[in-house]
Amino acid sequence: MRRYACPNCSNEVHFRNTECVNCHSRLGYVPEWDRMFYAMSDDARWHDGATAYKACANRPEIACNWLIEETQTEDHCLSCRHTLVIPDLSAPGNRDHWAALEEAKRRLFYSIEKFQLGVGNLVNQPETALRFEFKADTLTADGKTRRVLTGHEHGLITINVAEADDPTREKYRKAMGEPYRTLIGHFRHEVGHYYWDDLVFNSPRLEAYRAIFGDERQDYGEALKRHYDQGAPAGWDATHVSSYACAHSWEDFAETWAHYFHIVDGLETAGWYGLDGHTPDAGLNRTPGGWSDAGPYGAQEFRPLMDAWVPLTVAMNAMNRSIGLGDFYPFVLSDTIFAKLEFIHDLIHDRG
Template identity: 85%
Template structure:
């Protein structure tokens, strides 16, 4: 994530901010420009020369600070319009969970835009577009709880809103022995399945994929059953980025896809704060040096990313230990995992 400054007073603001605490300007993010725009308090429009923008319809509902070009029929921003189902808002906690999910999804869409990946056409080809449903568990008439499973099916990503509850998510993380479980991690993992369908399946990338990740034609249901009964095989850390990645070729790809997103976005953040070994410029709205005009998102070569990422994670782990926290980055990346990440790097940049 890059750094942002208020366009009115140059005070530092953050990606989620809808108002500048220094000058009280109303802030709005335009993904096509990767910029914050400002409007004076009380104004209902944002301007970029001849272009006029309006607030996303969810600005008041869940504090979405993204903008929509005026005249566009859809009242929702690029990110929010891809959510087809929201939880029952008669429950106050569901509104909070929905807001947290959408905030994480905006970070996902930020990366998708930076990579130049498409999200499909909701109007003309809705069944192949990227879509989201946020649902809560419900109580059936017989008193049993009907569970909502987080997952992906042909571009439709369903996420149980309980994942937005920090104590619940931590309980799941511990119960499943995961070193890491976050909302942005869920989003990045699930869209990995969507992009596998579009970038790997039925393309010339399929055979190279199988050589690296394994054969996806293995029975998925049986593979998951075996994984949940027996766990990951001994020594999995040398070949997979997580134990769940061992379950099936598809899950290995999705976990690696999510990890690649973690790395690139983490490096962009580090660059903007001068933590990647490059000397930062004085201004906030700078182009980070060392990669290209697009920063790590535009890196043509994969290895320089890893050469920057590995020492950064070592330093961050040491920082966390210095103040008594768990490791910032509880992963070890082998050459085998590097090869998987490099394959994904090639997929994304060939597509872009």
């Protein structure tokens, strides 16, 4: 994630901000330009001189700060319009959970835009577009709980809104031994399945994929049952980014895909704050030194990303320990994992 400044007063603002705390300008983000726009009053328009923009319809609902060109017929921003189902807002906490989910999803769409990955056409080919449903567990007439399972099926990603509740997610994180169980992690993992269908299945890369991640034709249901019954094999961390990645080839790909997104977005953030080993720059709207104009998202070669990432995580782990916290980055990346990450990198950058 890059750094942003208020276009009116140059005060630093953040990706989620709807208002500048210094000059109180109304802020809006335009993903096509990766820029913050400002308006001085509630009835003023956001514009860049030639083009006027309007707020996403979800701005008053959940503080979505993304903008749309005023001439568009769409009422929702690029990210929000891909959500087909939201939770029952009359239930306590669900509005906050929905807001948290959409905020994480906007960060996902930020990366999708930076990588120039497609999300499909919701109007003309909705069955192949990237879609989201946010649902909650419900009680049946006999008093039993009908669980909503987080997962992906043919472009439709379902997420249980309980994942947006911090205590609930922490309980699951500890129970399942997942050091990085986060909302953004869920989104990045699930879209990995979507892009496997789009970029790997029935493509010239399928055999190379099988050589690195394993054969996806293995029975998925049986593989998951075995994983939950027996757990990951000893020494799994030498070959996989998580224990869950051991369950099946598809899960290995999705976990590695999510991890690659973590790395690239983390490096972009580090670059904008001068923490990536390059010369810091006090300007808030700069290009990080040492990368292309597109930053780490535009890096054509994989190894320089790792050369920057590994020492950064060592330093961040040391920083966390110095203030009494657990490791910021509790992973060790082996050559096998590097090869998997490099496959993801090449898949994203060479898909043309």
